[in-house]
Amino acid sequence: MKQDNSRLKIAIIGGGPAAMFVYKNLIESGLDNPEIHIFESQKQLGVGMPYGLSGANSEHVTNVSANEIPDLVQPMSEWIHTVAKETLTQYDIDPERFNEYRVLPRLLFGEYLFEQFEALLKIGDQKGIKTKLHLDTTIIDIIDKPSIPEVLIETSIKKTIRFDRAIICMGHTWPLKNEGKINGYYDSPYPPAKLARSFNHPVALKGASLTAIDAIRTIARNNGRFVIEDNKVTKFVVDEHAPDFKLMLHSIDGLLPAIRFHLEDSHLSSDSLLTxxxxxxxxxxxxxxxxxxxxxxxxxxxxxxxxxxxxxxxxxxxxxxxxxxxxxxxxxxxxxxxxxxxxxxxxxxxxxxxxxxxxxxxxxxxxxxxxxxxxxxxxxxMGRLTKTLKPLISIVIAFVPQSSSEELIALHDAGKLSIIAVDRESTVEPADEGGATYTYKDVNGVERKDHYQTFIDCVGQQPVPFKKFPFRSMLKDGVISEATVRFRSSEAAEKMLEDGNKNVKKSGDEYSLVLPGVKINDNFQVIGKNGEVNERIYLMSVPYIGGYNPDYSGLDFCEEASGRIAENLFKEFKAAF
Ligand SMILES: Cc1cc2nc3c(=O)[nH]c(=O)nc-3n(C[C@H](O)[C@H](O)[C@H](O)COP(=O)(O)OP(=O)(O)OC[C@H]3O[C@@H](n4cnc5c(N)ncnc54)[C@H](O)[C@@H]3O)c2cc1C
Incomplete structure (x- = not known):
């Protein structure tokens, strides 16, 4: 039951794209006058990590085009006509010739998301939905009180607010391990402003997909220039002061990601899929x-x-x-x-x-x-998926934008971009003298150790280990449990146990495999240590549910997951009114 007789009080933790889709689906769900609070660490709504300065510079682009964006208040093709001329000039966009099949500058897309969020807030207001924004406010803990029942949200200024339901949309996280301690070692390329400088030496990048491409776009521009002819990047010219600049990608088996093509279904769905x-x-x-x-x-x-x-x-x-x-x-x-x-x-x-x-x-x-x-x-x-199908899928679904592909080709043709095939057991050790040492077996199986003065980890968002879940009370009180899948055959489980796999667990006669992240049900509600579904707390932050959601598919995922959450809340509460 909801708290008191007042409105259903919902907290959304995070104010990025996922939160925006949650808000949109909540106000469209038919829920009777909920009171919604949105808590966002940053000062701006909607942009989240990838579409603001924490994840992008002006050179970074989305990997989706305007026609592939899930529906918001105003289509991008209309919104672009409302943007100030100076802003469009900065991105070289002519609104009269706007092509909705092309990808977008991420910072411009962030402005779009921000304005769409604002427009949704207005619609919420017109519908009589009370919405309270808590910008510049970080949530530091979430305390579940099943006996009352309520959820307490604790903010960074030690204020505690009671809610009936909480939806966690805290998104991306890039923990720092060596960055700041070891010169020339970067745990991720974000925020990209830190890479906007001259590198007159080879720079090692771990990974060769979109995260690496973000780093490449920034570093290349700060160590040379791209020549553009007929709207196409044709050449890279290195700066005179950085003749030794070079980018060295490292990827498993030396594979590069696949390039964006025309999608028959712009929203990656199909009528022929299993229902x-x-x-x-x-x-x-x-x-x-x-x-x-x-x-x-x-x-x-x-x-x-x-x-x-x-x-x-x-x-x-x-x-x-x-x-x-x-x-x-x-x-x-x-x-x-x-x-x-x-x-x-x-x-x-x-x-x-x-x-x-x-x-x-x-x-x-x-x-x-x-x-x-x-x-x-x-x-x-799950093992077959992770080992066999996922590596292929991650290459295919990267959808490298055309302009990024042209830049990579130009850099390679200029002798400034190479790829090194590394094996799955390769390691990177931070070096005391700065940078890092890459140890790997080359294509002939010969062990190599290469030291780089600058190293950037570009493997992309990794799942956050269960024990690092940021809301400590949820961990301590057993409100969340580790994601697991059952074994079909006990022989397979026993074999993995014998081989020393610590992720295989036995309970009674049943074996299960522990996956990265938190256990959730089909409606994104967390499942407690007691195995029961928690009715009050929803979790849709990709790094924390990676085990159960192997494809971090971005905005489509935000729309799909938030739709399911809103539908479930509506089903749960419609009877109460
Ligand atoms: C570099 C990059 C580029 C991407 N490009 C694309 C793309 O082009 N197309 C696509 O479809 N997908 C893309 N993605 C995928 C991306 O997951 C989604 O597009 C989207 O950003 C996910 O939104 P989110 O709100 O879950 O996470 P985020 O964007 O990370 O937003 C989370 C928000 O929560 C806030 N927050 C976090 N913790 C707290 C707290 N404790 N208290 C209060 N607030 C908090 C953060 O400040 C942030 O604003 C990209 C991802 C990355 C990393």
Whole structure:
């Protein structure tokens, strides 16, 4: 039941894009006059981490285009006409020739999100929804009181406020380990302003995907310039004062990410996907498990048959592993930059003709579709997903924007960007003299140790370990528990235990595998140590639920998850009014 007889009081912790979609869905949900409080550490709503100065400079772009943004109050193509001329000039955008199929400068996108949040607040107000903003306010603890029932939210100024429900949207986090202690060692490229300087030496980047590309865009501009002809980056010219500047990417097997192409469905959905009911029916027949092979067959292969019958015929009898092997072997057999250039041409053709690259689009759809029911995979299937399918998916769903691809190609052609293939066991040690030492086995299996004066960890957002959950009372009181999946076979679990895997746990006769992050149910409510669903607290911050949500798919995920939360709250409370 809700607290007293007053309005349903909801706290949203965080005021970034996820919080905005939560707010939007709450005010559209039909809930009767809730009172909503939004707590945001920063001074501005909507921008979150990637779309404000903590995550972007003017050179950074989104990896989604305007037509791929989930619906907000005003479409981007309309909003762009309201932006001040000086701002648009700064980003070289002519509103009359605005192309909604192109990606956007992230800081400009942040302004859009901020204004959309403001517009939503106005709509909330018109609907009589009481909304209280707490900007510049960090939440330091959340205390659950099931017996009352209520949730206490403690702010950084030690103020405690009571709520009926709390929705945690605290988003990205980039913990500092060595940065600040070791010269030339960066735990992440964020905020990017710190990289806007001259580097007259080779700079090592761990990772080769979008996070690395953010670093590349900043560093390249501060050590040279890109030549643009006919709206296309054609050349990189290094600064005279930085002749020894060079960027050294390190990635597993030396793979580069795939490039944005035209999506047939701009919101990565498909009518042919398994429905929630079909997944439930399948689980009922399979001891509660969702089979990875089943979802691969139904949400990838079968739709492929309709869209690309030639490829379907080639792979129809392949297992998931065989399909991944086929694609990875092709990728690994070609020089990464040659493949990158070929994919750039393929993507340009796809965009020009507005024709998808079907297998890539379907793999992205599969990844998004798996996100939600992944918690029902067996431990064995979760292992297969992590080891085999996810590495391919993460390459494909990077969607490297065209302008970034052109910059990478120009840098490579100028001899200023290389990629080094490292093995999975490679390590990076901070060096006392500054920078870091990369230890890895090269393609011939020979161990190498390379020291770099500057090292930037660009592996992207990592899941936060359960024990590092920031709201200590939730940990201490057992309000949250570790995400786990059950083993299908006890032999497999015992074998992993014998091999020293500390993430395998036994309870009674059942074995389970501990995943990164917190256990949640289908409605994003946390599950306590007692195994019970907590009715009051929802968690949709990707770094804390990574185990159950293997695809951090950005704005689409924000929209999908917040829709489910609002729907659940509406179902729960409509009876009360
Ligand atoms: C560099 C980068 C670029 C990205 N680009 C794209 C893209 O182009 N397209 C896409 O779809 N996705 C992209 N993503 C994915 C991204 O996850 C989402 O787009 C989106 O930012 C997620 O929003 P969020 O609100 O969950 O997290 P965040 O953006 O991190 O926002 C969380 C907010 O919560 C606040 N907060 C945190 N802790 C507290 C606290 N204790 N108290 C009060 N406030 C708190 C923070 O200040 C922040 O404003 C990108 C991610 C990164 C890291």
């Amino acid at each position: 929630d009911e079909e997944i439930t029916a399948h689980r009922n027949e399979n001891d509660g498990f969702l089979s990875l092979d089943f979802i691969f067959e139904k949400d990838f292969k079968e739709p492929l048959a309709e869209r690309d019958s030639a490829l379907y015929d080639r792979i129809k009898d392949m297992s998931m592993e065989e399909f991944v092997d086929l694609v990875m072997n092709i990728r690994e057999s070609i020089d990464p930059f040659e493949l990158f250039k070929a994919e750039y041409v393929e993507a340009a053709r796809s965009i020009r003709k507005q024709e998808s690259v079907h297998w890539k689009e379907l793999l992205s759809i599969l990844s998004f579709a798996m996100n939600y029911p992944a918690k029902y995979f067996s431990a064995e299937d």
